[in-house]
Amino acid sequence: MTFIESTNQAALDKIDELRKLGLTAHISLPQIAVIGDQSSGKSSLLEYLSKITFPKDIEMCTTFATEVVMRRASTFHAKAKTLLMKGTTVATVVKDILTIELSGPDYPMVTLVDLPGYVHTRSTGQPATIVQDIENIAETYIASEKTIVLAVIPANKDFETNVVMQKIEKHDPMGRRTMGVITKPDLMDSGTEHKIVDVMSGRKMELELGYHIIRNRSYDDCQADISVEIACQKEKTFFNKKPWNDIPTNDQGVKSLRSKLQDILYDLVEEEFPTIKSEIRNKLAKCNEELDILGPTLDTDQARRALLVANTNTFVDTVRPLIEGHYSLLEYPYEHYIRAKIQGLNEIFSATILKTVSEAKFSKLDIGGTISKSRGRELPGFLQHEPFVALVRETIAGWNKITKAHFDAICVLLYDTMKYVVERELSSRLAATFHAAIEQFVHVCKKDMYKQADTMFRSEQSMPTTYNHYFTETLGKSRLTHVERKISTSWERDHYGKYTGQSVLNIVSPFVSTSNKEYAIEDMTLAIHAYCKTAAKRYIDATCLYVIEAILFEDFSGRAREILNNCPLEHVKEPKRVSERRKELLNVREKLKAAVKKF
Known part of the structure; x- marks a missing residue:
């Protein structure tokens, strides 16, 4: 064996070792695959090339791929690997490969994969x-x-309708990596031989690797069980006759085909060898990356606890900057900037509450009727307390509902963001557990906020009270503004255009009259408006500061860790598909490591 042949064989052997490791599903390997119809003469071709007899049982010949590894050696040696898996029958198509290793002095250095022959109908069984x-x-x-x-491609069948050529047109439309092997030329009708000459010339379909023609053993040859050597001699005699002898000798006969296939495979392996090395290492790196993402197995409480604590810390360290408004620490979409969103919701909440104490709202109150129905023992001219209380309560009646709707919106925002963090940052094995935990966390917080809101609302409705000077200042300004408005609209002038003393008296006298109901209603309106505005500002600040901030965000880290770290360990588990995927990846990784050593 020459140095070049030795080098080529070593390269082919490495490729075959990768195939033996079961890496064909992960690494694309250079190979020669033999395809054809079930009755195309594939078996005879392989017998010619390998010098061994293959089973002719129809079921066996159509159920699995057969890898034939041929190598040059001083003595003949044959070895076959068991194919059928437990529970598999010969009538079942399986993905396993039957490997036949052959070595001897006359073998080419070629590896062929004989694929199951295409069938068009199903046989019994x-x-x-x-x-x-x-x-x-x-x-x-x-x-x-x-x-x-x-x-x-059998010569005695129509070339254009052959299923094999249809597959070539689909997967190798330019014909760059296909060689056509014409079989059974001796079965052609006399006078139709020119059709094969047209095929061989590429007129039907041009193939870069060209065409080759062989003569299979005839039925009589098979019955007589003649040797491959005798069959090759009969083949040579056949091609020495017209019109077959017009075909170049390099494109006819099994002997030249062996040499041609060997050269083609050498060239392919030499071209692809460097990329295979790179592909193996890349696949190994990706395998390790995916295993890192899946994480270690969870077969002990210690492993479950470690995973739980690590992911809890990641969760808190991610959500906290979003709550505190330190967005530059993370790369998150704007819709998950919690603090910014809370600020916006609080502003909407504030505007909604203040709208309930606007002048437009007071115009709808039946203040006069309430004064009549609720008057107490106050003397005429005094602000009546009981109607005042009743009207305040009526004005702020919707605050509790508005507040709880505000809490709902905040809780939805918080839950959605925390759920997003779980799905983006944490182990998928904890997704279900953490989803349940954060849902419980938000539920408990909302329940506490509802409870605090109810307490605050009851206090607001119990008895109007304030020590804020804003109330008296607002009431004084409102009364002054009211008088100014009256003066500007009621002042009378004499025929000289001058204000009269009587007009001034007409404007001022109602304010000092204790029996004027109209002005009593107006003054009650001013008082209610001033108080409710004061109460609304107090209520808004208290809700945002003492309820939302105190319950949701104060010591968020500690409370979140307490809930998440106390998740039951039996809930810390992974889906079956994850454990199966890890097992598969570990198996593939070991094969890839072995492949790296071989290269």
Whole structure:
């Protein structure tokens, strides 16, 4: 064996080792895949190339891929790996590969993957999906850019309608990695041989690797069980006749095909070898990354506790800046800037409460009727206390409902953001557990806020009280403004355009009259408006500071950690699909590590 042959064989052996490791599903390997109809002569072709006899049982020949590894050696040696898995029958299409290793002095250095022959109908005992199953297995090979396709085409069948050529047109439309192998030329009708000459010339479909023609063993040859050597001699005699001898000798016969396939595979391996090394390392890196994301197994309480604590810390450290408004510490969308959103909601809440004490709202109150119905023992001219209390209560009656709606909006915002953090930052194994925990956290906080809001609202409704000078100042200003408005609209002038003393008297006298009901109602309105504005400002500040901030956000970190860290450990588990995926990745990683060592 020459140095070049030795080097080529070493490269091919490394590729075969990767295939033995079961990495074909993860690493695209250079290979020659043999495809064809079930009766295309694939088995005879493989017998010619490998010099061994393959089973002719129809069911066995259509259920799995067969890898034939041929290497040059001083003596003949053959080895086959067991194929069938437990519970598998010969009529079932399986994805396992039967590997046959052959070595001897006359073997080419070639590895072929013989794919199940395409079938068009289902035989008795075969699964209903066998036609599609075989197509699926074949396409996993021929779709790869690193696969040279050996398309076996019987000469006695129509070329254009052959299913193999249809698959080539789909997966290798430019014909860059396909070689056509014409079989059974001896079965053609006399006078139609020119059709094969047209195919071989590329007039039907041009293939970059060209076409090759062989003569399969005839029925009589098979019955006589003649050797491969004798069959090759008969093949040579056949191609020495017209019109077959017009075909270049390099494109006919199994002997030249062996040499051609060996050269094609050498070139492919040499071209792809560097990329395979890189692909193995990249796959290993991605495998490790995914395993890091999945995290360690959760088969002990210690592992569950460690995962719980680590994710709790990550959760708190992420949500806290969003609450405190330190957004530059994170890269999060604006809709999850909690502090900014809370500020906006508080402003809406404030405007809504203040709207309930606007002048427009007081115009709808039946102040005169309430004064008549609720008057106490006050002397005429005094502000009546009981009607005042009743009217204040009527004015602020909607505050509790508005407040709880505000709490609901804040809690939805907080929950949505915390849920987003869980899904974005934390282990998927804790998603369900943390979702339940943060839902409980928000529920408890909202319940406490409702309770505090009820207490505050009862206090506001119990008895109007304030020590804020804003009330007296507002009432004084309102009365002054009211008088000014009356003066500007009621002042009378004489025929000379001058204000008269009588007009001044007409304006002032109602204010000093203790029996004027109209002005009593107006003064009550001013008093209620001044008090309710004062109470509203107090209520808004207290709600935002002593309820929302105190209950939701004060010591958020400590309360969140307490709830999350106390999640039951039995709830800290992962979905079955995650554990199965980790197991699969660990298996693949070991194979990839072994592959790295081989390269």
